[in-house]
Amino acid sequence: MPDLLSVEGLCAGYGEARVLNDIGFALRPGESLALLGRNGVGKSTLIRSLIGLTRRQGGRLRFAGADITAAPPFRRARAGIGWVPQERAMFPSLSVEEHLTTVARRGPFDLARVYDIFPRLAERRANMGNQLSGGEQQMVAIARALMTNPRLLLLDEPMEGLAPIIVHDLAAVIRRLIAESGLSVIVVEQHARLALSMTARAMVLDRGRIVHDGPSTELLEDNDKLGRLVAVAA
């Protein structure tokens, strides 16, 4: 099966500042990838580079058979890259349902299906963006990305700042999406073990370079290696 995404020699950053150096990897349809690494190593910058929000300083990107190296963010979104930003980007004046319907595109994910995935949002469908808890906002952010019917879903620290019970529920939803939807998923997550428990493959960044790429189980089963690579108390 041809790759869904391929990244070759990507160098990117902000203005003159280079954050990512010679990033190369490919992702197959349906593949799930955890993006791990210490604070500030460039994980969000890589996600933002895939959606087209950083300054590309070199390299090429292909998605779904097309060269998207020079494509602006809206074209990448239209091509099938869905993005759940770290800051969630809620609109206070839109209801939950309006957040979902304004971005809807035809495909397997419609209102009924995202309400089935997130029953809480069905209950809150008339609530405004500023009347939601952090967990509900994150559900809206994920549901909104699904409503665009992407082929690749980029999740940037979806669990950040959420209560443990909500983290547990959201992780179950993400696992189910990965198992059942056929979507490719890249998830950035500070809690390495949680990310590894959701994905088949893990990539570790350090100072803007890929320093590890392999099956998630390999790191889950090797505490020392995981600790060395992401410097967490694994």
Ligand SMILES: Nc1ncnc2c1ncn2[C@@H]1O[C@H](COP(=O)(O)OP(=O)(O)OP(=O)(O)O)[C@@H](O)[C@H]1O
């Ligand atoms: N908008 C920006 N303008 C300039 N520099 C930035 C910008 N955003 C991030 N950086 C810098 O890019 C580097 C990588 O940041 P990035 O947010 O990609 O790291 P990260 O691995 O996602 O870290 P974290 O886990 O803390 O979110 C950091 O040195 C950061 O200061």
